[in-house]
Amino acid sequence: MQKKNKANLALGISAAGFLGTMAAGGSGFVMGLFHHGFLAATIGGLADWFAVTALFRKPLGISYRTDVLRRNRKRIMDAIVTFASDDLLSTENIMRVIREQDTAGLLVDYLEHRGGREGVIEVVDTVVLKVVNDLDSEALARDLAPAVREGLRGLALENVLLELVRTLGEEQHSKRILHSVLTIGEQVLQSPAMQQVLFDNIKVLRKEYEGESAGRAFVLSALGLDDKELLAIFNEKAQKGLEDLLSEQTEGYARLKAGFEGMVLSFSNDASLRHALGEWKERWLAQMDIEGMIASWIENVLKGEEPFWLPHLNAFIEQRIDDFVHSEAWQRRFDKMLKDLIESELTKHHELIPGLIHERLDEFSDDALVAFVEEKVQDDLQMIRINGSIVGSLVGMGLYLLVWAAERMWGL
Incomplete structure (x- = not known):
């Protein structure tokens, strides 16, 4: 049962008891005791009902000093706003609560476990x-292109290339390069295509050597030097020469290595080559569509759902x-x-808090505000009514007992 119904029931019982004992007309001690108890409970219950009801509306149509919430709405709202913003939600109070929290620990827990x-x-x-x-690829490319072009123009590309060439002439690099070239030469020499080319050239050279001379042809025939034999002799000599060079122990290899390193060094110090590379760089920069290349790179490489x-x-x-x-x-x-x-x-921004509270409270109409407050405090107020009836009955019976005792003591 709701407390409001309990309070009404208590008042009803008190009133019924008062009327019942009055109608009974008994003059005995017990009847008088209950009569005065019910009377006081009824008076206390009615008084508390009037007081509780006067907070929210006009009891019995009486308007004087009743309907407290509606009549004092502005003053109550101002007090609530002042209390909430300056005391309850003051910067000090809020920060006192926040500073007790381990915000970093909360973030770590969120990152690791949630x-x-x-x-x-x-x-x-x-x-x-x-x-x-x-990104606007074309606009960005237009902004970046001049800087990129100037950067490339300022880059001494010809010096970089010549320095790279000079580096190739250093012993550790030149040995690897010569070994690779000689190994490739050995493989090319043994390839069917090269053998066919050599064979065809030997045939042409032999025919030119013999010419109209029967003697030369006879000598070559007598020695058994036909085209295939000549090719075999050339392959043997060439193979032996490549093997000697690959061994890196012969004088011929030393001369080859020195010649290669000297050639590379000469190239790296060649002023005309440096000048030619510089001119080629300028022509390349003039012809190159840097803006288009940047825009294409942005569109095809930088953008996308899964870019690099x-x-x-x-x-x-x-x-x-x-x-x-x-x-x-x-x-x-x-x-x-x-x-x-x-x-x-x-x-x-603390001054915004009163405005926010005011704005929220202003959303309530008078009736809605009364209903909201009454809903929140109704149970406590109804208990006041119940307690008023109980306390009133006890006071009434207590006073009756005092009067009864006094009459007996002084013979009134």
Whole structure:
């Protein structure tokens, strides 16, 4: 049963008891005791009913000093706003609660155990991809192209290339280059295509050597030097020469190596070659569509749903999260920075709180405000009514007992 019904029932019982004992007309002690108890309970219950009802409406149509909430709405609202904003929600009180919280610990728990790591990466990926994919490639290329062109023009490309050539002439590089060239030469010599070319050239050379001379042809025939034999002799000599060079122990290899290194060094110091490379660079820069190349690179490489840089970005974020999770110093700095930021913003914008509270309270009409307050305090107010009836009955019976005792003592 609701407390309001209990309070009404208590008042009803009191009134019924009062009327019943009065109608009975008994003059005995017990009847008088109950009569005065019911009378006082009825008076107390009615008084408390009037007082409780007067807070929210006009009991019995009486308007004087009743309907308290509606009549004093502005004063009550101002008091609520002042209390809530200046006391309950003051910057000091809010920060006292916030400073007791381990915000860094909460963030670590979120990152490690509540899917926060994946959520942070997803949000960063979404935002960065949105920013990159919304770039105006052509406009960005127009802005970057002059700087890129000047950067390339300022780059001494001819010096870089000649320095690279000079480096190839150093012993450790020249030996590898010569070994590779000689190995390739050995493979080319043994290839069917090269053997066919050599065979055809030997035939032509032999015919030119013999010419109209029967004697030369006879000598070659007598020695058994036909085309195939000549090719075999050439292959043997060439193979032997390549093997000697590959051994890197012969004088011929030393001369070859020295000649190669000298040639490379000569190229690297050739002023005319340097000048030619410089002119080629200028022509290349003049002809090259740098703006178009940048725009194409942005569209085809930088943009997209899964561009090349995305895994690197995710790895960077993962590493920074790991650093934060395992660094107490980072966490202390984050906790202090966040709380200082909150305090600064609260101090800066605290005057907004009264306005927000006023705005929320102004949404209530008078009837809605009365219903809202009555709903929140109804049970307590109805208990006041019940207690009023009980206390009134006890006081009434107590006074009756005092009067009865006094009459007996003094013979009244």
